[in-house]
Amino acid sequence: MAPLAHLAVYKVCGDTFCKEIDLIAGIDAAIGDGVDVLSISIAGSSKPFYENAFDIATFKAARKGIFVSCSAGNQGPAESTISNRAPWYLTVAAGTMDRSIKAVVKLGDGQEFEGQTVFDQDKFPSTSLPLTFPIPFGIGAEETDNCNDDLKTLNPKDIVKKGEMVLCNALGSPPLGKYVQKLGGTAMILLNGETLGYTTFAEYRVLPASQVSYTDASKIFSYFNSSTKPTATIIFKGTIIGKSIEAPTVAYFSSRGPSKETPDVLKPDILGPGVNVLGAWIKPVGHDEKGSNVPYMKYFNFLSGTSMAAPHLSGIAALIKQKHPDWSPAAIKSAIMTTASTEDNNGSPIMDEQHHPASFFMMGAGHVNPQKAADPGLVFDIETEQYIAFLCGLGYNDKQVQIITGDMNTKCEDIQKISQSELNYPSIVLSSGKLTPPVIVNRTVTNVGEAMSTYQVEINMPNKVIVEVVPNVLKFHELNEKQSYQVRINSSSVVVSKKIMQGNLKWISDKYTVTTPIIIY
Numbered sequence: 167m168a169p170l171a172h173l174a175v176y177k178v179c180g181d182t183f184c185k186e187i188d189l190i191a192g193i194d195a196a197i198g199d200g201v202d203v204l205s206i207s208i209a210g211s212s213k214p215f216y217e218n219a220f221d222i223a224t225f226k227a228a229r230k231g232i233f234v235s236c237s238a239g240n241q242g243p244a245e246s247t248i249s250n251r252a253p254w255y256l257t258v259a260a261g262t263m264d265r266s267i268k269a270v271v272k273l274g275d276g277q278e279f280e281g282q283t284v285f286d287q288d289k290f291p292s293t294s295l296p297l298t299f300p301i302p303f304g305i306g307a308e309e310t311d312n313c314n315d316d317l318k319t320l321n322p323k324d325i326v327k328k329g330e331m332v333l334c335n336a337l338g339s340p341p342l343g344k345y346v347q348k349l350g351g352t353a354m355i356l357l358n359g360e361t362l363g364y365t366t367f368a369e370y371r372v373l374p375a376s377q378v379s380y381t382d383a384s385k386i387f388s389y390f391n392s393s394t395k396p397t398a399t400i401i402f403k404g405t406i407i408g409k410s411i412e413a414p415t416v417a418y419f420s421s422r423g424p425s426k427e428t429p430d431v432l433k434p435d436i437l438g439p440g441v442n443v444l445g446a447w448i449k450p451v452g453h454d455e456k457g458s459n460v461p462y463m464k465y466f467n468f469l470s471g472t473s474m475a476a477p478h479l480s481g482i483a484a485l486i487k488q489k490h491p492d493w494s495p496a497a498i499k500s501a502i503m504t505t506a507s508t509e510d511n512n513g514s515p516i517m518d519e520q521h522h523p524a525s526f527f528m529m530g531a532g533h534v535n536p537q538k539a540a541d542p543g544l545v546f547d548i549e550t551e552q553y554i555a556f557l558c559g560l561g562y563n564d565k566q567v568q569i570i571t572g573d574m575n576t577k578c579e580d581i582q583k584i585s586q587s588e589l590n591y592p593s594i595v596l597s598s599g600k601l602t603p604p605v606i607v608n609r610t611v612t613n614v615g616e617a618m619s620t621y622q623v624e625i626n627m628p629n630k631v632i633v634e635v636v637p638n639v640l641k642f643h644e645l646n647e648k649q650s651y652q653v654r655i656n657s658s659s660v661v662v663s664k665k666i667m668q669g670n671l672k673w674i675s676d677k678y679t680v681t682t683p684i685i686i687y
Contacts, residue, residue: 167481167536168488174201184208186219193223197230202487205480206236207473209249214427215557216566221252225570228254229550233487233495235480237472238434239421243361243519245527248433251425253589254553256483256499257433259421259530260440260475261414264511266406267368267442269376271355273389274397281356281376282366282442284468285402290374294397295331295352297390313346313354326351331398333357333390336377343373353400357383363519365418368442368468370451376400409511416528417441418519420472423527424595424687428560430586432593432683436502437516437529440475442468482536489540490614496548497612500592502539504546504680506532508670525666526685531593543615543678546592552584559583593683594671596655601631601686604656611649611673611680613642619675623651627669631686632656640673655684 178184178192189208196204204227208220215221224234238259239249250257269283274294300312313334326332328350334343336356343354356377358366366377378386390396417440423433447467479502486498493501508529510516515523516533550571557567558578568576587596587607594607613619621640625633634654642649653671668685 167478168484171203171481171484174199179208190219190223193227197227197232201232203480203484204232204234205477206234207471207476209237209239209241210251211249212426214562214566215252215560216562216569218252220250222570222572224252224255225553226572228495228553229571231494233480233483233498235476235483237476240419240471240473242416242420242422242528243418245422246424246426247421248423248425249421251427251431251433253428253431253548253556253591254495256479256502257435257530258440258472258476258479259434259437259528260417260419260470260472261437261516261529261533262365262417262441263439263443264408264411264413265442266411268403268406269374270401270403271376271378271382271386272399272401273386274393274395275389277385277389278401279378279382279386281378281382282368283374283376283400283402284368284370285374290353290400290402292399292401294399295329296327297333297355297396297398298326298330298351299333299387299390300326300349313343325349328352331355331400333387335359336362343371343375347372355386355398355400357387359383362418364415364517364521365441365519367470369470370467374400374402411511412514412517413511414439414516414533415510415521416516416518416524417470419470420475420528428586429597429687430595431589431591432526432530432595432685434528434530435499436479436506436531437533438475438478440472440478441470443470443474444468445474479534482534482539485536486540493545493614494547494549496590497545497614500545500547501542501614502534503531503592504544504682505535505538505542506530506681507535508532526593526595526668526683527666527687531681531683541615541678542680543613543619543675544611544621544673544680545614546590546609547612548590551581552590555581555584556586556589559585559588593685594653594655595685595687598657598667598686601655601657604632604654607653607655609651609653609682611640611651613645613647613649615675615678616642617644618642619677621673621675621678621680624672624674625669626672627684628667630657631667631669633669633671633684635671655686 176192178188234255236250241247326349332351354375358380364379518524623638671682673680
């Protein structure tokens with residue numbers, strides 16, 4: 167994203183674990199070296215901020231003017247699984263891209279289903295192969311990890327025969343195929359379970375393979391069960407890019423909000439590319455054209471995760487920092503969030519892994535738009551003192567706040583505490599139980615667009631929620647001028663349901679549209 171950026175790399179993790187003391191040391195070293203942006207693809211803990219080394223160290227970084235981008239975590243799709251919940255850094259969710267390495271599964275009855283793979287072998291036979299679905303001994307359910315490379319016990323009648331195409335359940339970490347290959351299998355169809363939905367991966371396998379969505383997997387399995395001699399082949403189409411691929415969608419694994427610690431602060435903040443991301447790799451990937459175990463010397467791989475999404479935003483933040491060197495981390499984050507898109511490449515709402523409209527607790531403010539983020543018009547800035555007022559408002563005592571700030575002189579009794587919703591964040595999150603009497607939320611924006619500019623408010627919310635903004639027009643006369651406004655949110659006579667309700671508040675000028683997500687849960 168920022169090809170000319172200088173990279174400073176700090177090793178804080180071993181092969182399987184990251185010690186807190188090493189993480190703190192790495193962040194401290196980066197601060198000492200004067201970095202502008204920290205990219206941290208490490209999941210945080212669920213501890214309170216004052217017990218969380220990550221949150222303490224990144225607060226120090228933010229206080230020094232360093233922008234921090236970090237991963238949301240890969241514990242989705244359950245709600246409130248979000249990692250890295252503090253408001254002083256950007257938390258990035260993972261979405262898909264408009265690129266697919268397509269492998270079409272064609273069944274014996276003529277049905278075709280589009281899947282993904284990185285296997286692209288022109289010599290794979292176009293003739294159909296017999297289909298089989300091996301079931302581990304003692305397990306009869308469809309949703310079993312039946313092709314796991316570590317699973318060695320199969321029913322004798324279900325042993326894979328040479329030349330067969332094997333149906334394999336993909337239950338989170340689709341099999342590499344070594345065990346299927348050892349048994350004589352020629353190819354694999356990876357069947358998504360319901361949890362994975364439409365999220366498919368272009369990952370390397372030792373055998374020709376195609377991973378298909380849960381909807382298509384159900385149809386393939388139905389064909390397999392209803393046919394006396396089921397067959398299939400895989401047609402490898404290569405890389406496809408463009409609007410024929412609905413993107414972005416939220417990946418099934420991407421952790422969701424609301425945060426348990428601070429539910430009225432939106433997390434994740436933003437959605438970035440995090441599925442099938444191509445990058446350099448530490449060891450060779452792939453096999454030669456004969457299908458042997460001799461690897462290509464290709465040190466590149468496709469990986470998926472919020473750890474892949476966060477660096478995209480780090481690069482975008484670096485570009486914004488280059489253009490606006492005087493902007494604070496909060497201003498950069500605001501620019502990213504208020505210019506994000508909630509629509510996919512075809513103009514439809516961004517979907518989750520089940521192809522249901524995604525909530526802000528899944529995608530943050532939406533998918534990042536780098537061009538617009540560089541010139542947002544208005545920003546919601548936050549000074550360190552307001553973060554401290556926010557921490558005091560959480561009910562933390564002086565000692566707990568001092569652990570985070572590193573300032574032993576911090577005393578909450580000397581500070582005007584603010585609630586979570588009063589933090590000058592570029593979003594508004596409220597519990598439906600708090601809407602009667604009306605909730606009043608204050609926000610302050612800074613003009614970073616055109617000196618002489620006028621913005622009018624536009625509200626887009628479900629009818630059950632009444633939103634009033636005072637004033638409804640903001641007039642600016644110079645750059646860096648600040649204007650404040652009040653948002654009053656109430657429920658109508660119709661009781662607000664338990665279902666998440668969301669919309670937005672937009673400030674619109676002749677040139678800019680500044681969007682604040684509103685979510686009521």
